[in-house]
Amino acid sequence: MSKSKSNKAAKVATEKRDMLLDLLKLQGAQVYNDLDKGKFPQFSVPSRSVSNIVYDKKLRQYILGNAASLRSSRNMSQLRSFTQLMWLAFFANRLVHEKKSSTLRDVYYSSQAFEVEFEDQPESDNIIVDLEAVLARPREDFHIFPEERSSIFGDLTIEYTVPGYEGKRTNLSNHPDGYLIGPSLSSAELVDTSAELVIAIEKGGLFTRFIEEKVDKKFKAIIVDTAGQAPRATRYLLKRLHEQMKLPVVILTDGDVYGEHIAMVIKSGSANAAHLRELTVPDAKWMGVWASDIDKFKLPTIPMTESDIKRIYDLQKDPRYQEGIWKTELEIFLKIKRKAELEAFSKYGLTNITDKYLPQKLELSKSL
């Protein structure tokens, strides 16, 4: 059974890859034909300006509106970025064809071999986002990964698709430090698992604690370290774990406004990635640390900074924070103006968080 599941998954992955390559070819052909006809090539890039980012209640995420800007090679001020975008498409095409991966920084340097210069990495990062918007695909699809890596641990068998490892399987509980969610893991097929849920946790320290305390076994969980704001590959993996393996996702973050938003991004995406759709887990649940937990569990706190408070006001304008615990917790944070980190539970012993807090929360999550 697992075999056929795997085949099907592999087939989906291949299809997806071919679709991307077709898309790149299509874009390339369009530019090629324009040039061949003596026309200045151009293409439209969905506008990522704030005014074009709207919240889609149905999709429960931010999406881009219909506004698009025309990027033309005729326009002198766009010629350079047009060329950069073409180069990136060309580069991505090679990466996908050759099944190689690259990083944001890598892209920045690779460009220099083609006389396409980027002023700095932010400029090349920006062009990568442009290409994502044009293709409506995350950069990970065309094998470009950020530097930051998050990790995963638990009973999950995967099958690699990267060159040299095709067909090779690994169980993600084999190594006690966990596995980096890198290009090969991101592109691997999810074969089998005995886990019943996924716990995404904001901090590496607690991730290690959870492994040591055998949370994976005790709660039949796959543990994911988001390492702060979850990278897209991690969010994509969470989505696949939820959709393909039918696992519920719970999220544990620090008890502050940033933690709350980390959970929200996993659940419904970020405005920055409004041009991408397959990165959200709308059913994911944020289980703590809530503002209300601070008092309830008598956690030691730190006073909020001005920027914390400003962030609360900002988020209160976000349509996703208009209801439920998202709204109430923000209000409490604003009221108490204090925050607590996940490590705060250590005041009551190192295993307090896994022995007391986690079970309560997991229990509670079932009823939400």
Place this chain on the structure above:
Amino acid sequence: MSKEVFNQISPSEFFYRNRDLAGFSNPTRSLYTAVREFVENGLDACDQQGILPDIHLYIKAVDPEKPDPKPYVLTVKDNGPGMDSNQIPLAFGTVLYGSKFGLKQARGMFGLGATMAILYGQITTNKPVTVSSSVDGKTLHKYEMMLDIQKNKPVIMKHTKEETNKKGLNVSITLDGDYSKAGSKIRDYVYQTSLITPYATITFDDPKGEKFQYKRIVDTMPPAPTIIRPHPHGVDVETIRRMIADTHYQVPVLDNAMIDKVKKELGLSKKSLNFEGIMARAEKKWSSLSRPVRVIVSVMSFLNMDFDKIMKIRLEDIDLVHKRLTYYDFGDSKLVTVDMPKSSSYYKQLANTVQGDSLVTFLTKRFQRIGQATAIKFSEFANLKAEKRIGSFTNEELVQLSDSLQKYEDFLTPDPSCLAPLGEEPLRKGMSQFFKPDFLEVYQRSASAYSGFPFVVEMGIAYGGNIPPGKMTVYRFANRIPLLYDEGSDVVLKVVNETDWNRYKVKNESPVVIVSHICSTRIPYKTVGKENVADREEIEKEIRLALQYLSRKLAAYMSKRGLAEIEKKRANLYLKYLPLIAQFSTELAGKNKEPDYKKVIKDLNNVQVEEQ
């Protein structure tokens, strides 16, 4: 009691003692000044005769091995009209011999400088000056001579004649100089002189064996300046005195030639008569006598003298106001004054001759732009009788006349026909040849005047081309002479520095050259060095207006240039990026052959037009 001794000194000696004033203070300055004097004399000579000048300057060290300062041979050769053989000794061998005493624009003032250079050369090296001249293009007169400084007299050492086929003058002197220090100044001078004299060919062979050659750029000479009468605002008491003196008939000099002339006209060359006889003969022949002879006869009648007696006196003064005649008697060695009875018919003759013109006639005849009506109005203004003969003016009246001439405001502005600006076209061509600029504009203001002296300002501005970026360069000229130094307080630089160049889109490092040429019968120099022009209000205004006009033109060009540069940049960008786009799209589209993107680049020109 000690007695103070008064010695008369000759002009040569005076100038030698005051050579600093003339620019011969040290070997560096002297070499430079000598070059200027000879080159400018050559140019002036050609200008006056309407000859396109060819000036060749050579400086050679007598002994190249010696350290500076050391003797140099300086030679300047021109293709001018040359100088009559018999004038050469006086012109080059005496100080204060010159022909430039008229009122018109010329480079040098009186031609003193060349003699000063010769004098300086002789003092420092004890070598003679060599002057070769041909006025007919056939015979060349060559003089070698020295100056007798005490006597202000030339001493001719050698005079030879040769055949030649070229007109012109060649002057060569040996003088102590310091070329290592003066060199850059001299080279600048030659360069800038060529710039403002585009109708001349100027070459310079320097002592180090370098040759500088500035070929003629235009073949038309600017119209030569004409000699004109002075403007009433531009004269002082002393000038008026001099004008009056040469207006009326001068007190005759009683020399042998004059006496011979009188005798001849009376038919007494071989016959001697007594006083009465002479008077009788004169009365008989009166109508046929020339004016000077009549004057002498009148004087003889008052003095009761025959030819023998009158040969022994010198006339000192004929004072018509007091009807007195004063003479110096060589025999008695004393001054004698006699009264002139008004009743004598000879008195009237003398009076009319000596008193000269009436004030009105004097004004209309001797000044520019004064007509009968103006002269009469002025007489009323000055409270002087219009019909009064100027020879009878007292000192007080002369001062009154001079003051009133300055104060009277209804005279017409000075006549600029005595000025010789270069002209817009020659200036444009000269600048164009020198700087090969991307932008060039020239402008000549119409004539204006300050204190009775007419002047004209012409300017040019050039941008880019061969002009190196850096500080803006201002070339200043006055009467076609480059002003090289002491620029600090010069009126042109003042105006340039006060200009807000940002307004004209000129940045600090912009390659800009400004040429300014002020022409006037009298340039108001600030210092003796004659290197900077004083900021007279009228001159400053003209310069400002000229510069504003040019700057606006430059600004318009700079805006256009800005656009053009953007276009160029654009074209370059397309050339850079389109091939890359073609390369990437070829691989993306899975094609083997690159698209024919060159068509797009070919269409670039159309795009530019379209987007402008």
